[in-house]
Amino acid sequence: MSSYESMGKQELLQLKKELDAKFEAFKAKGLKLDMSRGKPGADQLDLSMKMMDVLDSTANLKCAEGVDCRNYGILDGISEAKQLLGDMIEVPPENIIIYGNSSLNIMYDTVSRSVTHGVMGSTPWCKLDKVKFLCPVPGYDRHFAITEYFGIEMIPVPMTSVGPDMDMVEQLVTEDDAIKGIWCVPKYSNPQGITYSDDTVRRFARLKPVAKDFRIYWDNAYGVHHLYEDDQDVLIEILAECERAGNPDLVFKFCSTSKISFPGSGVAAIAASAANLEFIKKQMAIQTIGYDKLNQLRHVRYYKNLDGMKAHMKLHADILRPKFEAVLDTLDKELSSCDIGSWIRPKGGYFISFEALEGCAKAIIAKCKEAGVVMTPAGATYPYGNDPYDSNIRIAPSFPTPDELATATELFVLCVKLVSIDKILANK
Amino acid sequence: MSSYESMGKQELLQLKKELDAKFEAFKAKGLKLDMSRGKPGADQLDLSMKMMDVLDSTANLKCAEGVDCRNYGILDGISEAKQLLGDMIEVPPENIIIYGNSSLNIMYDTVSRSVTHGVMGSTPWCKLDKVKFLCPVPGYDRHFAITEYFGIEMIPVPMTSVGPDMDMVEQLVTEDDAIKGIWCVPKYSNPQGITYSDDTVRRFARLKPVAKDFRIYWDNAYGVHHLYEDDQDVLIEILAECERAGNPDLVFKFCSTSKISFPGSGVAAIAASAANLEFIKKQMAIQTIGYDKLNQLRHVRYYKNLDGMKAHMKLHADILRPKFEAVLDTLDKELSSCDIGSWIRPKGGYFISFEALEGCAKAIIAKCKEAGVVMTPAGATYPYGNDPYDSNIRIAPSFPTPDELATATELFVLCVKLVSIDKILANK
Incomplete structure (x- = not known):
């Protein structure tokens, strides 16, 4: 042909x-x-069916802290779930908050909180004339739906074979303080399956945005979702890289087990710096008494550890x-x-x-x-x-x-x- | 003495x-x-331990709609969960949306959405100079924490032995269009254990607030939480009463199974008019792909129906x-x-x-x-x-x-x- x-x-x-x-x-x-x-x-889905058996009526339902997972208590996740999801996304458990079943919901809540209450003390975005997000394209439609819903102007940034066009990203964030975020799926990106190169991640960690409330929205949806055991993409861990670059608060990292255990019945988490987490937890304590600890325990008891996962x-x-x-x-x-x-x-x-x-x-x-x-x-x-x-x-x-x-x-x-x-x- | x-x-x-x-x-x-x-x-909590056994690895995990509850799909709850929670709070299943594990989280999200997007097309509250809520006192601290977090001014309304002082409520909502809501725990109220009288509920349903985005936040937390089988308080169902009064959109009703099954691992819901639910679902579709359907199924399979509950x-x-x-x-x-x-x-x-x-x-x-x-x-x-x-x-x-x-x-x-x-x- x-x-x-x-x-x-x-x-x-x-x-x-x-x-x-x-x-x-x-x-x-x-x-x-x-x-x-x-x-x-x-x-x-059949692969996880035995997870349905690990917590039955004879199970010990206390978590590592000694708390009865059937009752109220523990706002930000049981410690063994923080350990498991932390290992999964290569961050220390103390940098993790475990939420409910959906990382999309965490991303929505994160943007929503910024709209009503700002980011670590900044002006709430609803009080600003204009808020903008950078959107690497092609990208994930549900990310764009969140920013559109909140009236945030979206600026497309072309993807290259090693991640978003970083020249453009660097230029835009240093020019325009209305730019408050960028949506990223850094590993096996949606939809292209591109993994950001070392250079791309390092440049992200070294961004100097004029907006102090700018954050990288790092949706690590496919961190352990390889197709080949002997040929896997490797991504530099962004929280540690931001820390090394002197920008510890620059990133929100999201993950879930939706495509590991059961979509809709998995466990989701956010990882961020201590200062970011402290601000988030203030809101979280108003929003909920806590998430489903039994499902957290179910996941930990089933996978046991990162090797199991x-x-x-x-x-x-x-x-x-x-x-x-x-x-x-x-x-x-x-x-x-x-x-x-x-x-x-x-x-x-x-x-x-x-x-x-x-x-x-x-x-x-x-x-x-x-x-x-x-x-x-x-x-x-x-x-x-x-x-x-x-x-x-x-x-x-x-x-x-x-x-x-x-x-x-x-x-x-x-x-x-x-x-x-x-x-x-x-x-x- | x-x-x-x-x-x-x-x-x-x-x-x-x-x-x-x-x-x-x-x-x-x-x-x-x-x-x-x-x-x-x-x-x-021991009373519900057998609930841990109803969904095991041999269980049929399809819900009534034929949808595999292990996978994505069904935004607003499986139909049998709507039926069970609908029966529990005496509203038709079509007036229900099933959420995650916490009715407090639904209340927070409801207020948060009103702040950023208004109520059924009204001006977002963040664009208004002043927003106020009526707060029957004594009342529930976590309600007050939500309104305080969003900078909403709280006006105390004294409780009487048959509910909030309705003369005061009626007067305030017809005078001040900044008043957008009232927190109610209408049955076995927190903390007094008072159940609103028929007259109180009828007056609520007939409120004529000047603010079109005023809603009654009806936290039906203790609807089936009686202490005596032969001596129970009875509360008029508010959605039907609002409908009868020609005020179908006036109320958001909240409930959960937190104090029925497991606090933190239960199922929560909102009930409202079709017009309210339509507005809510537009936001919900942005916020999440769906809540934990396996836990919904677990609850339905365990209690079976209202008699079981x-x-x-x-x-x-x-x-x-x-x-x-x-x-x-x-x-x-x-x-x-x-x-x-x-x-x-x-x-x-x-x-x-x-x-x-x-x-x-x-x-x-x-x-x-x-x-x-x-x-x-x-x-x-x-x-x-x-x-x-x-x-x-x-x-x-x-x-x-x-x-x-x-x-x-x-x-x-x-x-x-x-x-x-x-x-x-x-x-x-």
């Missing part, structure tokens, strides 16, 4: 005819497949790896010589990101839908749902079965080809 | 001497007892009743003829409220502490911790054992007597 761009008009029309026939055949199958959300498959993550990888490879191998085989899109082969995380020819993403996704395959809506990976190039498509391979994925990906590449031919023909 | 006020100076001095000796004997015992918080005792609450009552009676009987026996305080005999809830002579509460609590018994700090039941009469003392009898309670209450009445004598003597 050769580059579509280099093909003549007649050749393309002939190819289109063949592909159209294939597309009609797909439509006739009446597919109903979903590659839209980063949702674990049922087989992944890593062993568990290998089982997830064994299920996810063939799914990722099914999609990536099909992309390689069908599209690599066509010059009608690009993609990155991630070593972990939950997504594959496809860059279509400019102006083609919406049409590709619509065409997939026409034949029964649902993708994340085009634009979702950009603030305000607006991808200015109409190019980025997020593929979530975790939920369908491998067979379903093979079919869905076959259809996807077909749609990419058809829409790309139309675009190229329109310019010939 | 006769009224202390009617006793002569010498008589009082003689009594004081005897009581002082008793007090010294108490101090010598080195007590360490806590009657400060409404915390269930370990025996109450009521049977369970009888077991709680069997444990709590002797504790309440131990305190109340001692108060009756020791203080009823002295005219140095008053109290109400509640039929449910978690507290007993003692009204000391004016200016005596702080001194009584300090004296108790001196001998090793911790009470809720004086003033806690008033906004800003400021009881203008220094009179109200909240007694929480649930956590100590009956023996400990007997001792602690004996000490308490002794301290009441000693401090009251000092006050009366100072005026003689």
Whole structure:
């Protein structure tokens, strides 16, 4: 196969005819497949079923502090849960607060608190004329939804292969004191699967924002979510790096076990400097008497320690790896010589990101839908749902079965080809 | 025994001497007892231990909608949990949203959302010069802490034996559009154990506040928390009453299973009109992907239905009743003829409220502490911790054992007597 761009008009029309026939055949199958959300498959959930047995009516329900986990008490998490999640994200337990079931909820609460009460004594953002966040793009739609909900202006910053464009980040935060934060998924990023390089993390830790209430919102969602045991990305730990750089308060780090144990029934946490945590806890003591300690205990008793969790993550990888490879191998085989899109082969995380020819993403996704395959809506990976190039498509391979994925990906590449031919023909 | 006020100076001095000796004997015992918080005792928690067994690794974890409760999905609660908690608080399941583990957290989030985004389209409270809440006193310190944290001015409204002073409530809400809410614990109120009368509830439902974003914050914390099977307070259901009165959007109703199953590991909910819930869900969809559905399922599978829950609450009552009676009987026996305080005999809830002579509460609590018994700090039941009469003392009898309670209450009445004598003597 050769580059579509280099093909003549007649050749393309002939190819289109063949592909159209294939597309009609797909439509006739009446597919109903979903590659839209980063949702674990049922087989992944089965991996944690024995967690349902570790706390039964005969269990000792006291935590390390000697507190009865069935009752009120302990605002910021039982110590063994701080240890486990601290080990997971490479920070000391004293820099951790354990929350409820959702790191997204912690991020929302963190922004909400800044809006009503500022950050460590700063002016509440609701009293300011303008608040802005930097948003590496493509990025995570639910991050952008939080900042949009609070009326925070979002400034897109392009991703490179080693993280956000740091020249741009450094320049913006030193120029504009309305910029109060940046959303980051630093490891196996959503949606591209990019891990920030050492240089990128070091530059983050050394930012000199004019806004004293600027924070890096470091969503470490996929820290232990590798696909390959012998080929893993490594990320410099940001809290320690900020400390080394003399910027200890610069970062809020978020994590959860949503894609380790059960999404919605896991345990989430924030990590930050002592000064940040002190300010957060003042609010927390007003908001709640405490989170679900029994579920914290359930998680610790099941995984025991970081080794236990890593062993568990290998089982997830064994299920996810063939799914990722099914999609990536099909992309390689069908599209690599066509010059009608690009993609990155991630070593972990939950997504594959496809860059279509400019102006083609919406049409590709619509065409997939026409034949029964649902993708994340085009634009979702950009603030305000607006991808200015109409190019980025997020593929979530975790939920369908491998067979379903093979079919869905076959259809996807077909749609990419058809829409790309139309675009190229329109310019010939 | 006769009224202390009617006793002569010498008589009082003689009594004081005897009581002082008793007090010294108490101090010598080195007590360490806590009657400060409404915390269930370990025996109450034991009642729910079998709940730990209902979801094990062999359980079917699909809810009524057919959704796998281990995975993402269902923002506002599984339908069977809405049914159970709806039955518990006498509202239809469609008027319920199930949240996480804490109704206090829902109340906080409700106020926080109003501060940043208003109520059903009203101006966000952070854009207003002044926001005020009515606070029936004595009341719940954690309610007052939320409004204080958000800089909301709190106006005390005296409680009567049938609920808040409704003349005052009606007048204030029709005069001042800065008044946006009122905190209510309408059944077995915290701390007095008062249940609002039919007339009180009907007047609430018929309020005509000038502020369109005024809501009644109806914390139905003790709806099924009776002490006596054959002598229970009955409260008119407020949502239905508001609907009847043509004020369907006037109320937010909160509840949880914290004092039914496990505090901190229960299930909490809000009930409101369809229009209110629609506005809330828009925010909820930004804040979280969903709450812990496995814990919702665990609760439903354990209690099965309202009958199951009521049977369970009888077991709680069997444990709590002797504790309440131990305190109340001692108060009756020791203080009823002295005219140095008053109290109400509640039929449910978690507290007993003692009204000391004016200016005596702080001194009584300090004296108790001196001998090793911790009470809720004086003033806690008033906004800003400021009881203008220094009179109200909240007694929480649930956590100590009956023996400990007997001792602690004996000490308490002794301290009441000693401090009251000092006050009366100072005026003689």
